[in-house]
Amino acid sequence: MKVPSPIGGVQPPSILYLTLTLPPEPGATKRPLRQAAILSELGHKITILTTMPNYPEGRIFDDYRGTLYRRETLSGVDVVRVWSFPSANKGRLLRTFSLLTFLIGAVLTGLLLARRDIIVGSVSNPLVETAALTLSRLRHSVLVFEIRDLVPHNLYDAKVFRNRMFIQAMDRYFSWVWRRATLIAAVNNKMIDQLLERGVDRRRLMLLPHGIDYDRLHPIDRERERARLRLTNEFVVLYAGSFSPRYRVPDLINVAPLLAERPSVRLVIVGTGPDAPVVAAKVSDVPSQAVRWLGSVCPEDAERILSIADVFIDSLDASGFSQTTKFVEYLGYARPIIHCRPRARQDRELMSLGIGDVVEIGDATDLARAIFHYLDNPDEYADACRAADAMGRRYFDRRTIVGRFHQALLKCRQ
Numbered sequence: 163m164k165v166p167s168p169i170g171g172v173q174p175p176s177i178l179y180l181t182l183t184l185p186p187e188p189g190a191t192k193r194p195l196r197q198a199a200i201l202s203e204l205g206h207k208i209t210i211l212t213t214m215p216n217y218p219e220g221r222i223f224d225d226y227r228g229t230l231y232r233r234e235t236l237s238g239v240d241v242v243r244v245w246s247f248p249s250a251n252k253g254r255l256l257r258t259f260s261l262l263t264f265l266i267g268a269v270l271t272g273l274l275l276a277r278r279d280i281i282v283g284s285v286s287n288p289l290v291e292t293a294a295l296t297l298s299r300l301r302h303s304v305l306v307f308e309i310r311d312l313v314p315h316n317l318y319d320a321k322v323f324r325n326r327m328f329i330q331a332m333d334r335y336f337s338w339v340w341r342r343a344t345l346i347a348a349v350n351n352k353m354i355d356q357l358l359e360r361g362v363d364r365r366r367l368m369l370l371p372h373g374i375d376y377d378r379l380h381p382i383d384r385e386r387e388r389a390r391l392r393l394t395n396e397f398v399v400l401y402a403g404s405f406s407p408r409y410r411v412p413d414l415i416n417v418a419p420l421l422a423e424r425p426s427v428r429l430v431i432v433g434t435g436p437d438a439p440v441v442a443a444k445v446s447d448v449p450s451q452a453v454r455w456l457g458s459v460c461p462e463d464a465e466r467i468l469s470i471a472d473v474f475i476d477s478l479d480a481s482g483f484s485q486t487t488k489f490v491e492y493l494g495y496a497r498p499i500i501h502c503r504p505r506a507r508q509d510r511e512l513m514s515l516g517i518g519d520v521v522e523i524g525d526a527t528d529l530a531r532a533i534f535h536y537l538d539n540p541d542e543y544a545d546a547c548r549a550a551d552a553m554g555r556r557y558f559d560r561r562t563i564v565g566r567f568h569q570a571l572l573k574c575r576q
Contacts (some may be wrong), residue, residue, distance in 0.1 A: 163539070171358050175304070175571060176207040180268055180294050182261075182287045184210065185236065185461045187217040188434070189404060190487035192461040193310065194284045194326035196375060199237040200391050200564040206571070211272060213246040213264050218434050218458060220250030220260075221414060231271070244271045262290040268293040269300075273315055277301050277308040280574060286310040286568035288332075304574045306345045308567075312353050331517030339363060344574050347567060350485045368570050372487050373560025374494035390454075393470055396428045399500075400471035402464060407480045410502070412437055416446040420530035421452040427533060432467055434458040468495055473536055479508040479523055492494045493554030498546035500532045517550040 179198050185189040192454070194210065202208050214226045232243040244267040247423075249260035266363060281303045283294025292306060298305035313336055337360035340346060346362060347370035348354045354367050388394050399421075405411045411431065421427045429452060431441065445455045459467060468474075474492040476499050478484055492499050499518035519532040536543045 165463035173207075174201075174205040174568070176301070176399050177201065177209070177280045177571070178272060178275065178277075179208060179210045179282045179284065180272075180297075180399035181212050182216070182264060182290055183217055183242065184212045186223065187215045188458045188460055188464065189217065190286075190310070190318070190372075191217070192373060193307070193487070194431065195237055195239065196373070196560060197308075197506060197564050198239045200561060201568060201571075202239055204565070204568045206568070207278075208239060209275060209278065209428040210236075210241045211268055211275070212241065214243050214248070218250060219428070220248045222248050234491065244268060244270060251284040260542060262286060265289045265293045265376070267566070269296050272297040273300060273489065274317035278303055280304045280306055280571060282306045282308055285307045285313060291336070295339055295342055296351060303347075306347070306571070307340065307343045307356075307455055308347045309353060310349050312348075312356055322418070333360075338456055339492050345570055346572070350472075368493075368566070370567055371485050371558060371563060373563045374490060374554050374558045375560050376494065376555075377561075378465060379469070379494050382466055382469045383411045387466050388470045391430075391467075391470060393430070395426065395429060396471050397533075398428050399423075399429055399475060399533050400430045400468065401431070401477065402468055402491075403433035405433055405436045405437040405441055407437060409435075409437075409477050410479055410523055411477065412433075412444055412506075413441045413526075414475060414477060414502070414529070415441065415448065415453055416514060416524075416526040417529045418448040418452040418531075418572045419471065420526060421533070424534065425538070427452065427537065428469070430467075431455045432457070432464065433457060448559055468492070471495060471497050473497060474499045475502060475517075476500070478521060479504060483558045490554070490558050493558060494551050494552035496547050496554070498536055500529065502529065516546065517553055519547055 163291065171323035179194060182462040184195055185191050187190040196355060198208050198210055215223045226243065230245040234241050246267050247260045249256040256397060281294050283291050284505065285291050294307065295305060297303065334497055340357055340360060340362050343366065345366055345368065346357060347368050348357060349371055351369065354369065357367060358364060401411065401414055403409060422430060432452065434457065440453060456467065464559040468491065474490065474497055476486065476489050476562055478486065489499065501518060501520045504523050521528040521532050
């Protein structure tokens, strides 16, 4: 795409973008890279500062081993990688040490790089915000946060830390940090409300939801991908994402005996995480071919694999509509989404979306009912497909979303 000429001859502010995760790591790592690529197209001079890829196994990828520093170009964006202690996303002591080494490496490297007008901290893990805050003070740059997970409450929800006094102390620190920012872009309205409760000025807040890259999805050959995976004539029900306990992925496999009654139906699971050993054990115990686990894949492969789905599963042990990465990503493929939630029949918000069904989380019979309903009712299936497509295009086109972020960043220039 041709870079537009700066309005009125004013060059958009340059950006140093800090993030702990980035492709080729799997999972929700592509968000900062895709946002940075679009901002670059809009005229921003942008550098991403991150670490050597090692998620989720805590082992640095082979192509990046044996080096403390690497500079490369991804999707047209300048990427600087610094070494930090690799650690799997489990175990508090090693994980904390890993985050501390990234904090030190990011600050030291950021001081050696050319100064940027804006420091953007893409926060889904603790201490990224501290690195961004420190660099913004030392380099006299504008501080912006792009928050994907609200630390420290995401650590409590994921059962990383369960000590309430410790969480409260961290919450006071993070509340202080958030108030130092010129702009905070939050992933959903619930997070904005939580930031308001912590004293952040509403004028400094904006919504920056997860986005759909329609320009990348259109070229995918769905039938070719289904043939490659030997699923050409199957009705594919797909879950893709983290195996964190809050998603209760092992419970999804309990539907396998019921799916075996309909030989054309396959449950396909993509991803990894803390519950991976439980998932592996349960998949190995399934007597039929009703379930396939494809393991962890890089973001580019995940885009192709998601295209094979006839129905998606969005499982979360929390009530209400949550704009998770996987939910928004699913919408881009215009397929029905079955939401697995506690107290499902009382969840009027999800029921009213019209893009799928809502079932009780952990209830295999209820999940099988919803799957068979879409298999046996093509008209309702088509309606749900159209509703998902309309919702995705109306609210989650990434270029439109990042365009709004671009306009907000223009106002942040000192």
